[in-house]
Amino acid sequence: MPKREDIRSVLVIGSGPIVIGQACEFDYSGTQACRVLRDEGFRVILVNSNPATIMTDPEFADATYVEPITPEFVEKIIAKERPDALLPTLGGQTALNTAVALHEAGVLERYDVELIGADFDAIQAGENREKFKEIVAKVARERGLNAESARSVVCHTMDECLAAVSELGYPLVVRPSFTMGGVGSGFAYDETDLRRIAGAGLDASPTTEVLLEESILGWKEYELEVMRDRHDNVVIVCSIENIDPMGVHTGDSVTVAPALTLTDREYQNMRDVAIAVIREVGVDTGGCNIQFAVDPRTGRMIVIEMNPRVSRSSALASKATGFPIAKIAAKLAIGYTLDEIPNDITKETPASFEPTLDYIVVKVPRFAFEKFKGADQTLTTHMKSVGEAMAIGRSFSEALQKALRSLEKKDSSFTWAGEIAGKQDLLAACRVPHDGRLRTMQQAIRAGAGAEELFEATSIDPWFLDQLFLLHEEAQELAGAPELTAGVLQRAKRHGFSDAQIGEIRGIDEARVRDLRHALGLRPVYNTVDTCAAEFAAKTPYLYSAYDEESEVPYGTRQKVIILGSGPNRIGQGIEFDYACVHASFELSRAGFETVMVNCNPETVSTDYDTSDRLYFEPLTLEDVLEVVHAEQQTGPVAGVIVQLGGQTPLGLAQALKDAGVPVVGTSPESIHLAEERGAFGRVLAEAALPAPKHGTATTVAEALAVAEDVGYPVLVRPSYVLGGAGMAIVYDDETLTTYMAAQEGGHPVLVDKFLDEAIEIDVDALYDGAELYLGGVMEHIEEAGIHSGDSACALPPITLGSHDIKRIRAATEAIASGVGVRGLLNVQYAMSAGVLYVLEANPRASRTVPFVSKATAVPLAKAAARVMLGATLAELRAEGMLPATGDGGTLPLDASIAVKEAVLPFNRFRGVDIVLGPEMRSTGEVMGIDEFFGIAFAKSQAAAYGELPTKGRAFVSVANRDKRAMIFPVRALADLGFEILATEGTAEVLRRNGVRAKIVRKHSEGTGPGGEPTSVQCILDGEIDLIVNTPFGSPGQSGPRLDGYDIRTAAVLRGIPCITTVSGLAAAAAGIQAIVRGDVGVRSLQEHAQALRG
């Protein structure tokens, strides 16, 4: 069936900001979909509030709306654009929920928009757990298949929950409907658990519905990725087996593809059930995933759930098999059938087949618990990981070890060095699923644990356990070999041991191992991911390394550029860096280079085999990168390697690559050092006469106190050896400083900086070609300095800085760029305090804000940077039209739209963690609001990040003393807008004295009043408050008001009420609310903004 001709325009909904459970996999799927739809000649209208996505690049759609993904805003877009169809299945749960809301509100009908990809009933049947269970029972009954659902009861109230226990017994699983990544779900072992989890779950579910379910902890867990077309052709793209059994969310489990511990009979039964279910649910076209649990003792099979849309797993399955699920789902949605779509990889065979793998794929999650003190670190039914890495090998052991080192985290790889803890302790630790459990198990094996003991502790399938024993035996073999012969090394390499691991085991240097290995001629080969286990020749070079027989890297004559990606998403290094890498690839390919991408993050657009001329799915360690470079050098000329775009990961490899003779293009490793190393950078600043906050270094308490004395309190302290602001604190007095220093690991120096209180923080992204500076954008933070730039909101163009300030910023940035020797992108963070412009830090690389700036100013900064790195001058790029002919991001016209970036924080995942912002970054993603007026832009950013700002109701205000003066004005604005103001005593006094009516509410620490007056926290929990303003008191570790604030904020997260923690944020919010109340908030596409800006 060919393409439908009755549809001309399609609205695609993206997934919004990166949050836990919904990350850049939806940028990957959405980008693919937009590409397909445009290639097919449709008018594509896109809405996504996330500016860091590739999909929101103006060239991927005809009209790109970076607007909040709420039914209200999407309706405005529909009213304006009048699309024929809405494709809701590629933007995760966000898109699906929005589509359901639009349908239910009658919007789709009113504007005659057809849902394509999945219809309303199918979404209901797939997502409503109750309906879904009926479907499973029906197909099992009618087709005689082995399938059931876990016994369960649907509850809408707490009383129903308690009643259900008698039937199901403890432990049981609590699961809210229509949430993604398991928000609000968990195991209840007793009534206290049940009240807590089910209560929150009822809140989290958009339908106030939770499901209580019998626990099947410890069963084997599987997932199938299924595609169906409108001719009812169905294929299974991939099977995935979770190494962590039932009880750990798939997103947090180590998983492997294909499934490895099923016989054909069991696998085919699963396949039959999956197909029967997708038919019964009525997903007419597109991809969906179905999860299964299998009892390892009996083979009894339970269908856990299905998602009638593409998902994180489908991105993984696409990368694991080379079968692009989202792309094909988009084609199916517009009418094609599977047999009409060619398999991109072979070109000759159709997409109506099931990929077969001759390699093993392992995915490992990456967590960020260190950022969330107080969070429960046990892995359970709701997802907690912030990213993942995938690796491919010719055996499970090879893939697993590659995957672990792809995590790029200390202690993620197996180790055979160092003390071994006691066996019983290790076994006890293995019982509780946690980040790095496989390594704990490996240590237990070192300590003498047996396979039965490990099985008893973990329920992990004996086959996987044996693989750990195999690795242990190989390590011992390696340790005991008299000499590192070619045979010994080869064997270790085939099991995925890195040079570093081999060195560690042999007590020699990693570099020695590498030299020896190269001297023996032992290098990996590169095999192709070809969808067909080599049955047909692959035309698309998507490669992975293995110590195998034949290399399949094609020969070529074009100059090649190797781009190093950014690895697994983590807090501080996410999709923004992938964006920069992808842009570089697109642009360099356009400029005639052959582009080679290296990355190991399966969620990204960079690891789409369609993005670059060649893709290496490889860890980003020195060893793995050197081998890729070598393989590429063997097959053609390599112009250079780009390390500046993938964030800190590739940047950290720069010097070592250069030392190994690899051409690093752009800013040289020596220049990178100048910017990164404090002493060297201090000299650069001194040379340019640019001030930095006074600072010193201390190893002891006494030294720290002396530095503090010198620079003056408050001070910002951080351990010098950690990156990304981990372990940072703002300290106001000797006592706290003493405590902080005492808590540091012995001997490591601590950096002590003068903390610039109430300073305006400014972020700058710029391009430098050695002669000219292009100021990409100057962003003014809404929150004052002291809140990590990644976590604070910012406005571009800056709202309070004058042209004089911009001039100073430009001069300072240019001085730094030239002093450091930048070729390409530079990011500088400044703090403006009492008229002085201090330099906080400079990053000689693409920054997190590059995509935001690019979108806000309609200039593709990363593309330009890539060209500069390969020798183009800014003048040339201006002449080409890539950069504006005159002016730059510092000279935006006064009537330019204002873009506001807002950070999105994962506190709803980490209950109990204080949500106060600080110098340590904790956000997972960001959104952008853009409008002619700042207030509206800010309001849009809030709507996109947290849900709309309230325009009426009750505001509760409780601020620290230092903020009392500054809050008066914005709180009065709220009162004038009709808000009823509630405040704690001190705050209320100040407000009243200034003519703002405020009702006093008891502090939480005061307890309920004699007449039963509730405390602030109780009011929040009872849902009586619509907006909360609470700024933190004092310093960490204090009790009293500090703790009060903590309880207020925790309650806010629990109830999902907007909670503003800075006065500047409050002022912005007040302006936003005012704007909303005043009049109609419109929508405008990026293309329209660009038209206005660049003509």
Added chain:
Amino acid sequence: MTNPATGAVLVLEDGRAFHGTPYGAVGETFGEMVFNTGMTGYQETLTDPSYHRQIVAMTAPHIGNTGVNDEDPESGRVWVAGYVVREPSRVVSSWRADRSLDDYLKEQGVVGIAIPGTRALTRHLRERGAMRAGIFTAPAEPLEDLVERVRQAPAMAGADLAAEVATTEPYVVPALGAKRFTVAAVDLGIKGMTPHRMAERGCEVHVLPATATFEQIMAIRPDGVFLSNGPGDPATADVSALRAVLEARVPFFGICFGNQLFGRALGLSTYKLRYGHRGVNQPVQDVRTGKVEISAHNHGFAVEAPLDGPFDTPYGPAEVSHVNLNDRCVEGLRLLDGRAFSVQYHPEAAAGPHDAAYLFDEFCEVMSRAQA
């Protein structure tokens, strides 16, 4: 190279050799080298009689993980001439397993080898076509002598093997539930699942030796005649009994080798594919409905037939009913009147997906129409 090859080695007739470690029984073995791309179902594959005289390499790296059980074999023994894998499992993990694959291969005397280069081997076969090979687990001769010995092994083209694998005595698989039909199934290398699938649909299946004559077939008064899969070159087989069946207008259904024989009975020719189809993921399209089935395959030969429409045969007009979408190879034939049809692939699956199981229903419908 005059030294004896060291360690176990897989030697191809064109001289390429892959070194590895012994797996299963030790010794040496010869056969046609083929690869199978299925990721599940090694037990079914090993016991599929169509693999007789073939050395099978598995492209999936980990083999043996779920061990071997007594329920899944497709026949009473392992038929492959030799087995090539990459990562043999060291443990058995399945609640249904009775023993390890390694033990099973040893017990069955099947010589195997584990080599790292299974992908290189597959690519080699893909480029050069199927060829003879030998596995030597402890070779005493130099490599070139081994190559010479491989070259002396019999080739598959022209081989008549059905009789070697088929039952010598007829036996009956009773219908499950009420009996509706009597089926004469000629065993050319039949898999256990095939009569089972028919029995599930109320067929009493009389499995007859490969040499069964028309008279022997008709003696059981069948409602339908079935020709199974099997090894060897279809060009060598005698199709006179089948011709007589078609002449007698008895409903007919054939699978794999049975499809090739049906083609020959219709006057079509068969040819050897470069490297065959062996796996469980092949897209086959039903020409009439346009629907695609994911199907299990195991064939090295195929039927040559016009793809562009019906053609005449001695039994009336016929057509190609199914086509492989990967290479447009003929996957099914049918007399337009519907009473006889066959497919090149495996609707009984085992191993493989069940998408084509409806063909057994069609066979039953044809028989039921003929009964009426």
